């Protein structure tokens with residue numbers, strides 16, 4: 001309309017939803033647009049409400065305007081827009097403290113290892129044993145996101161339009177979708193492609209409670225992202241790839257009624273019902289879970305015990321120390337945690353000493369471990385050694401890692 005100099009506008013990328021009255025309303029993906037604009041050597045025009053989000057892109061000039069008139073006034077130099085500052089949300093909602101959990105020492109230990117090395121974990125046991133409670137404690141022991149991780153997580157949230165008030169967060173994602181979740185909700189998709197829960201959990205935790213209750217097809221669609229750390233959503237004539245580097249934490253009852261193994265409570269169909277129930281989770285998915293623990297029910301007597309001396313703060317310190325060892329070890333090699341180490345790199349960092357090697361070879365034959373299974377044991381062994389401050393993986397670390405390994409069923 002000639003309201004301003006078209007030349008001046010050529011140096012900007014503009015994003016926003018323009019209303020008939022000239023107002024500029026928020027629109028998803030502003031952080032990515034800002035990073036893109038910066039890469040092209042341009043500035044960004046975006047809705048005022050999202051200036052704090054765009055400002056995370058760093059040295060990019062951001063014009064965050066509430067409406068067209070304010071934008072024009074700025075371009076003409078009559079009333080300048082203020083420069084938005086990057087917003088940072090407080091670290092909130094760290095969940096319950098491990099001190100609340102009575103007993104369950106094995107499960108707590110497994111949770112600590114999972115947190116330290118980014119490993120997948122499955123807890124199974126009767127209802128009311130504290131599986132959901134243990135999982136809810138995880139955010140309280142995981143280290144906060146590093147600045148570059150926070151940027152990655154915020155980019156996904158930005159695309160999903162879920163970056164609250166444009167505030168980037170250091171809180172590690174923890175997503176727990178309900179078991180009725182659809183495929184697009186979990187892995188992404190829909191008419192306007194949106195990242196799914198597995199991408200919203202990028203660099204954090206995807207918690208699937210009551211694992212066998214999820215639709216089988218939905219669970220199987222998680223296998224590939226769990227391996228590669230990315231998820232591709234097919235569209236009519238293209239596909240979209242989102243990051244999906246998650247730690248899977250799952251919980252399940254051993255059978256539908258949950259009381260298998262307790263003769264007083266088990267239903268009349270036990271133990272056949274258990275086999276049916278467990279078969280709802282496919283073998284390849286279970287094979288991708290490094291740590292399997294059986295959580296036993298707690299007795300009323302256990303519940304009246306004094307709270308354990310050690311709480312989430314102590315565990316979080318050990319986890320943070322182990323993560324520091326890992327980030328120094330992998331500095332510049334790609335992986336962030338032991339769970340991501342692969343191939344030659346894994347051999348280099350996790351090859352056990354001679355007794356450890358012998359134990360692993362014997363166990364691999366006896367437990368009929370797949371090559372993937374052996375690699376998973378090695379990664380967990382490396383984390384256990386890191387928690388112990390050991391330079392080389394020893395027999396004792398391999399032995400503990402093997403104790404969490406699930407045995408393939410014999411048929």
Ligand SMILES: Nc1ncnc2c1ncn2[C@@H]1O[C@H](COP(=O)(O)OP(=O)(O)O)[C@@H](O)[C@H]1O
Pocket residue numbers: 100101102103104125126127128129130131132133134251298303
């Ligand atoms: N080991 C435990 N120590 C303390 N409280 C427990 C424990 N296990 C269960 N509870 C109590 O029971 C409630 C239900 O436990 P929950 O974690 O939902 O069990 P599950 O998921 O195994 O069915 C918890 O919120 C907690 O109050």
Ligand SMILES: [Mg+2]
Pocket residue numbers: 128131132133209251
């Ligand atoms: Mg539960």
